[in-house]
Amino acid sequence: MKGTITKQGFMDLLKDGMTIMVGGFLANGSPERLVDLVIESGVKNLIVICNDGGFEDRGVGKLIVNRKVRKLIASHIGTNPVVGTLMQDGEMEVELVPQGSLAEKIRAGGAGLGGILTPTGIETIVEKGKKIIKVQGVKYLLEEPLYADMALIGGAIVDKYGNLRYHQTMRNFNTIMAMASEVVVVEPFRREAVIDPEYVVTPHPLVDYVLEDE
Amino acid sequence: MEDKQIIAKRIAMELHDGDLVNLGIGIPTLVPDYLEEGKQILFQSENGVIGLGPLTDDETWLVNAGGNKATIVPGGSYIDSLLSFSLIRGGHIDVTVLGALEVDSEGSLASWIVPGKRVPGMGGAMDLVVGAKKVIIAMTHTNKGRSKILKKCNLPLTAARQANMIVTEMAVMRVASDGLHLLEVHPEYTVQDVIKVTEAELIIDQVIPMKGM
Numbered sequence: 001m002k003g004t005i006t007k008q009g010f011m012d013l014l015k016d017g018m019t020i021m022v023g024g025f026l027a028n029g030s031p032e033r034l035v036d037l038v039i040e041s042g043v044k045n046l047i048v049i050c051n052d053g054g055f056e057d058r059g060v061g062k063l064i065v066n067r068k069v070r071k072l073i074a075s076h077i078g079t080n081p082v083v084g085t086l087m088q089d090g091e092m093e094v095e096l097v098p099q100g101s102l103a104e105k106i107r108a109g110g111a112g113l114g115g116i117l118t119p120t121g122i123e124t125i126v127e128k129g130k131k132i133i134k135v136q137g138v139k140y141l142l143e144e145p146l147y148a149d150m151a152l153i154g155g156a157i158v159d160k161y162g163n164l165r166y167h168q169t170m171r172n173f174n175t176i177m178a179m180a181s182e183v184v185v186v187e188p189f190r191r192e193a194v195i196d197p198e199y200v201v202t203p204h205p206l207v208d209y210v211l212e213d214e
Numbered sequence: 215m216e217d218k219q220i221i222a223k224r225i226a227m228e229l230h231d232g233d234l235v236n237l238g239i240g241i242p243t244l245v246p247d248y249l250e251e252g253k254q255i256l257f258q259s260e261n262g263v264i265g266l267g268p269l270t271d272d273e274t275w276l277v278n279a280g281g282n283k284a285t286i287v288p289g290g291s292y293i294d295s296l297l298s299f300s301l302i303r304g305g306h307i308d309v310t311v312l313g314a315l316e317v318d319s320e321g322s323l324a325s326w327i328v329p330g331k332r333v334p335g336m337g338g339a340m341d342l343v344v345g346a347k348k349v350i351i352a353m354t355h356t357n358k359g360r361s362k363i364l365k366k367c368n369l370p371l372t373a374a375r376q377a378n379m380i381v382t383e384m385a386v387m388r389v390a391s392d393g394l395h396l397l398e399v400h401p402e403y404t405v406q407d408v409i410k411v412t413e414a415e416l417i418i419d420q421v422i423p424m425k426g427m
Contacts, residue, residue, distance in 0.1 A: 025261040025262070025277070025279075025281075025295070026261075026277065026280075026281035027281070028261070028275065028277045028281060029275075051295070052335070052337075074335065075335055075336060075337050075338065076334060076335035076336070076337040077333065077334065077335045078334030078335060079281070084332075084333060087333070094333075096333075096335045096336060098336050098337075098338070098339075098340040098341050099260065099295070099299065099336070099337050099338040099340075099341060100299030100302060100303055100338060100340075100341030100345075101340075101341070103295040103296045103298075103299050104296070104299070107296055118303065118341075119303070119344050119345075120303065120340045120341045120344050120345075120373075121340055122344075122373075122374070123371065123373070123374035124340065124370065124371045124372065124373060124374070125370045125371075126336075126340065155275070166292070166294075167275050168274065168275040168276040168292060169259075169261055169262045169263055169275065169276050169277050169292060170275055171262055171292055171293070171294045171295075172261055172262050172294060172295045173294070173295050174294070175294040175295075175296065176294065176295065176296050189275075201294075
């Protein structure tokens with residue numbers, strides 16, 4: 001971990017056109033303060049990778065409603081009507097990826113893999129433009145890795161070293177996004193002095209900054 | 215009983231002691247209400263729970279895959295999306311129950327997009343139907359009078375040839391290599407009633423009244 005970061009320090013890291021991964025599942029485990037700061041910073045044309053489109057007033061949905069997103073890569077957008085509207089009007093590009101493939105693409109990015117082979121999406125429109133590879137007689141889709149300039153991590157219980165564990169279901173995509181991004185910023189859900197090494201989920205070398213409390 | 219309750223009640227009988235089960239949004243979430251007393255079923259929720267319990271109004275950060283506040287049963291665990299979908303694709307889920315817009319006689323199904331109209335996205339459905347050992351479709355038989363059980367799906371597929379069973383308020387059907395077998399018909403309907411509102415061809419050998427009704 002490089003250390004803690006102030007609101008301003010975080011906003012100074014942001015640039016137009018960045019690719020940002022945002023943890024959370026229907027905003028459960030999304031870092032709401034960090035999302036608000038992205039909006040406040042005034043950056044635009046972002047590529048956002050998240051499980052879903054969140055809600056109009058929660059999670060990544062706020063970035064979309066505030067027109068900060070050029071392209072959204074997600075598995076589900078049904079809970080935020082603004083996503084569908086912007087997509088139909090051609091104002092925002094949306095790439096829909098099956099949820100399990102999205103998780104594996106992010107993992108591949110963080111794990112130094114050139115992609116993963118999955119049976120999901122075979123014989124559907126998801127296979128369009130992707131390589132099909134046969135292994136041991138079974139057809140798989142090659143899903144290529146995803147990377148980001150920055151990951152915004154929520155739902156985490158953070159210790160003084162920057163180790164993380166997660167509260168309840170807020171773990172979801174946060175663990176893998178912390179591995180697939182150049183800069184990893186955590187918004188603590190709660191703090192703890194030291195997490196027992198047995199229970200650390202995201203070890204501190206993966207974490208760059210922890211957002212300071214208000 | 216309303217249609218969706220008939221469907222849920224009948225599907226509950228398909229779950230067996232010790233099964234690890236994933237329930238989709240909508241009708242499938244009603245299935246636990248009809249489980250036989252004492253039956254031990256463990257529910258998996260793709261957002262990261264093994265051992266999902268009933269919904270709650272209590273303060274919690276534990277949600278189900280629909281984002282609703284829920285509980286966890288003793289012995290349950292929280293997992294990340296990666297492990298969740300490794301379980302799903304890896305054949306560790308015994309049964310997945312989900313809704314669909316269309317199913318066809320080969321067991322192909324469509325559930326995630328109506329081009330030009332509604333694009334909610336596939337979420338975890340594509341992985342679930344490809345990976346689960348048994349795929350049960352829970353849906354009403356028709357949509358505004360039109361059959362949802364077709365010779366061939368018209369909408370973009372969620373997956374090809376993955377559904378094993380279809381349960382509607384009218385009937386229970388099994389997908390086999392030779393086609394769609396009509397197994398059970400709800401006592402309020404006749405076999406002819408079912409045939410009339412089913413576009414797909416039904417193979418009829420022995421039809422019994424819908425179990426549990």
